Amino acid sequence: MGIYKEKRIILKEEERLLKSSISDININYIKEFKSFLIASRIGILRTLRYMVDLRMICTRYKDKDFAEWNSKDIIEVLEKVEIEDISESSKNEYRRTLRKFFKWQKGDDWKDLQSLKGERKHPRKPDVLTKDEVLLLIESAMHPRDKAAIALLYDGGLRIGELASITFKDLTFNNFGGKAKVRGKTGERLVPFVMAEPYIKNWVQMHPNPHPNESLFIGTGNKNYGKPLFYESYMNIIKRAVKKSGIQKKV
The missing domain is CATH 1.10.443.10 (Intergrase catalytic core)
Incomplete structure (x- = not known):
């Protein structure tokens, strides 16, 4: 994918983020996380996936200031995700996104990261697209x-x-x-x-x-x-x- 297209899809997601009902403080956290991911040479498409997941988590499940989240908030969100009529891969993706985000925001030693363990693994057919x-x-x-x-x-x-x-x-x-x-x-x-x-x-x-x-x-x-x-x-x-x-x- 060319640089122009990569910039365009990220800008489109930023526009959706700004137009959403998410609190300004969480919008800023997501934008800062995006900058960190790109600076760390995380792929544009993976960065986009993280941004979309965080936007959906805030709009669908909980828009509390990310800095104030603890294990209780994580469990509350994961419970809502688990009973949602979405695929197992989407449920696992939300867990991965939250784990990546909170490692960035709170550090690897944040005790409440334990709440994000337990990703359900399924044998994947070799030709299934990521x-x-x-x-x-x-x-x-x-x-x-x-x-x-x-x-x-x-x-x-x-x-x-x-x-x-x-x-x-x-x-x-x-x-x-x-x-x-x-x-x-x-x-x-x-x-x-x-x-x-x-x-x-x-x-x-x-x-x-x-x-x-x-x-x-x-x-x-x-x-x-x-x-x-x-x-x-x-x-x-x-x-x-x-x-x-x-x-x-x-x-």
């Missing part, structure tokens, strides 16, 4: 439609058939991101998304026919302009992004 790789894949897509499709596919853990079923009336946005009603082999379900939200909104603004019954993802070429995408089209979107990203895993 969150950093998913973000790289999204940024490697050339068209806003493709970025939105890839982001929603991975953020929502969707099958391509479910992704293809989404119309404008199936989308709702909220303070945390949004939800999409999808239909597939197992029936209908409501899928929350967070990371995909800015990519979806960007594509929605460019969509040539944002009618409630219109497919969210349609063709943009001369032959299939305005028509719902077929399975092969979604696969080609992914293949192009994988090739440009340089990811070696079988996606």
